[in-house]
Amino acid sequence: MNPKVFVFGAGFSKDIxxxxxxxxxxxxxxxxIEDESNVNSEAKEIAEFIIKRVPSxxxxxxxxxxTYLYQExxxxxxxxxxxxxxxxxxxxxxxxxxxxxxxxxxxxxxxCDEAQKLIDYCRRYELPIITFNYDTLIEYLYLxxxxxxxxxxxxxxxxxxxxxxxxxxxxxxxxxxxxxxDSFPLFKLHGxxxxxxxxxxxxxxxIYFSPVIEAENLRDGSREMKIVWEEMSRISKxxxxxxxxxxxxxxxxxxxxxxxxxxVQWEKAMDYLSEANEIYILGYSLxxxxxxxxxxxxxxxxxNSSKLHVIIKDDDKNYAKTTEKRYLSILDGNIDRLEFIxxxxxxxxxxxxxxxxxxx
Numbered sequence: 346m347n348p349k350v351f352v353f354g355a356g357f358s359k360d361i362x363x364x365x366x367x368x369x370x371x372x373x374x375x376x377x378i379e380d381e382s383n384v385n386s387e388a389k390e391i392a393e394f395i396i397k398r399v400p401s402x403x404x405x406x407x408x409x410x411x412t413y414l415y416q417e418x419x420x421x422x423x424x425x426x427x428x429x430x431x432x433x434x435x436x437x438x439x440x441x442x443x444x445x446x447x448x449x450x451x452x453x454x455x456x457c458d459e460a461q462k463l464i465d466y467c468r469r470y471e472l473p474i475i476t477f478n479y480d481t482l483i484e485y486l487y488l489x490x491x492x493x494x495x496x497x498x499x500x501x502x503x504x505x506x507x508x509x510x511x512x513x514x515x516x517x518x519x520x521x522x523x524x525x526x527d528s529f530p531l532f533k534l535h536g537x538x539x540x541x542x543x544x545x546x547x548x549x550x551x552i553y554f555s556p557v558i559e560a561e562n563l564r565d566g567s568r569e570m571k572i573v574w575e576e577m578s579r580i581s582k583x584x585x586x587x588x589x590x591x592x593x594x595x596x597x598x599x600x601x602x603x604x605x606x607x608x609v610q611w612e613k614a615m616d617y618l619s620e621a622n623e624i625y626i627l628g629y630s631l632x633x634x635x636x637x638x639x640x641x642x643x644x645x646x647x648x649n650s651s652k653l654h655v656i657i658k659d660d661d662k663n664y665a666k667t668t669e670k671r672y673l674s675i676l677d678g679n680i681d682r683l684e685f686i687x688x689x690x691x692x693x694x695x696x697x698x699x700x701x702x703x704x705x
Contacts, residue, residue, distance in 0.1 A: 615644065
């Protein structure tokens with residue numbers, strides 16, 4: 346059995362780098378589309394479409410907005426469905442850029458030290474991480490504890506545990522980086538903003554990954570910075586014709602689970618959870634609408650006696666109590682198998698987790 350498995354939700358990224366919640370993400374996406382509509386006629390047309398055709402009560406939540414745009418409701422015509430899906434596609438295409446900009450330019454919180462210690466702990470003991478986040482924060486943290494390559498980035502082939510290609514292989518002379526055994530299994534159940542596929546075949550398409558590049562500590566105008574910018578330009582060109590492989594925050598995600606790499610992520614997650622002694626869940630409230638995840642936990646925990654350690658940070662005590670009840674429900678009410686911690690406002694959830702694990 347695996348001694349420990351870690352599961353990270355949005356609270357993990359929020360705690361470290363103030364990544365947006367669903368509500369905050371809604372505001373950022375709409376702001377970007379509004380800004381682009383001033384210089385881009387297509388964006389302007391779609392922005393006006395969203396304003397006129399999406400009810401205001403739905404626009405306040407990106408999960409509801411994307412679901413409303415993508416779902417083929419029976420009262421719409423085929424022409425209307427195409428228009429709604431165009432608006433949906435524009436929003437989805439903006440999501441990777443939002444998270445990538447936060448990862449590259451936003452200052453991390455003081456809990457980043459604890460996060461890096463935790464990632465190094467997983468690396469040393471080859472402990473798996475399962476995440477519902479499609480940002481690349483874990484990759485940036487991993488980058489911080491490993492020696493850089495000549496291009497100032499790492500090969501994540503060993504990390505992702507899936508035979509995908511480095512995106513620069515799409516151009517002549519592209520390099521295939523060998524597997525890196527000195528890592529830990531990382532399973533991204535909702536995809537990743539640095540994974541890409543051809544829009545022609547979502548189910549079985551060749552998957553490419555874009556390397557995460559560390560440029561924060563490089564001096565402007567330096568030779569190293571010039572190399573980094575050249576690499577970033579090269580990578581950007583190699584993304585031509587590809588779409589980010591992410592599962593957007595829609596209520597019905599089943600349409601995305603047909604993709605082979607996403608299926609493998611869930612299958613491997615099931616295997617590791619089923620064999621775990623201890624499962625540490627950070628920043629994930631197990632929402633009622635996410636039935637796939639609820640069933641994943643219930644199936645994995647059905648024939649084992651592993652204990653759940655759930656750590657969240659929520660000032661709303663009633664909501665925290667509701668979250669605790671959700672986790673108890675997947676354990677058939679067996680309170681002895683659940684340690685539930687709602688962290689005080691003056692402490693980070695990551696600090697709490699590293700203390701529990703005895704990580705110095």
